[in-house]
Amino acid sequence: MTDFARPLLRSLCGAALALALALPAAAGEQPYFSWNGDPRVPECEAMSVQGAVIGHIAGADPVYSGGLKIREMHRITETGYKVDQPSPYARRYCEARAQMSDGRERRVYYAIMEHSGFVGVSWNLQACVAGVDPWRVYDANCRTVRPY
Known part of the structure; x- marks a missing residue:
């Protein structure tokens, strides 16, 4: 060249x-880039967020998750939104019902966090399916991805 x-x-x-x-x-x-202003993180129902939640759970080690995957999410609600508590970055907390690959319906909790994407440019999330956290990575009953 x-x-x-x-x-x-x-x-x-x-x-x-x-x-x-x-x-x-x-x-x-x-x-959703941090310099766009409001909204600082996408809404719980956004298709990009749902895809990220499904991908996050699908990416878990099969030994950890028992190989369970989310097939569909519905009854999605925002359970909290925090800015400056204690971090200056925005966090949106969400809850949904998930139809799992084993046929059961379970609650899924997720937190959408500002400046957590690739090199801090965009948002990212952490997600937990209730009852599918045997090593308590997200504490009992997914407590670390909930606003309480």
Whole structure:
């Protein structure tokens, strides 16, 4: 590659990355970056959040989770929203009913956290399915991802 082509390729890659980050994930959704202002984190019902919860649970070690996966989420509600308590970053706490791969319905709790995404640019979450935390990673009854 010539010395002229390298800077041009870097510029094109940077522009493509910026464009990809600026485009919505799906039609009707907006990207959630910290410099956009309100809302600081997406709503509990957002499809991008539901997908992240399902992916988070699916990514758990099968030994830990018993191989359970979420098939569908419904009855989604926000249970809390905190800013400056104690962190300056926003946290939205949510609860939903999840239809699991074993046919049972279980409660799923999740916390959406500002500045927790890749290099702190966007949001991320932690999720816990009640009754499927044998090592108490999220404390008893998913307490660490709940607002109480």
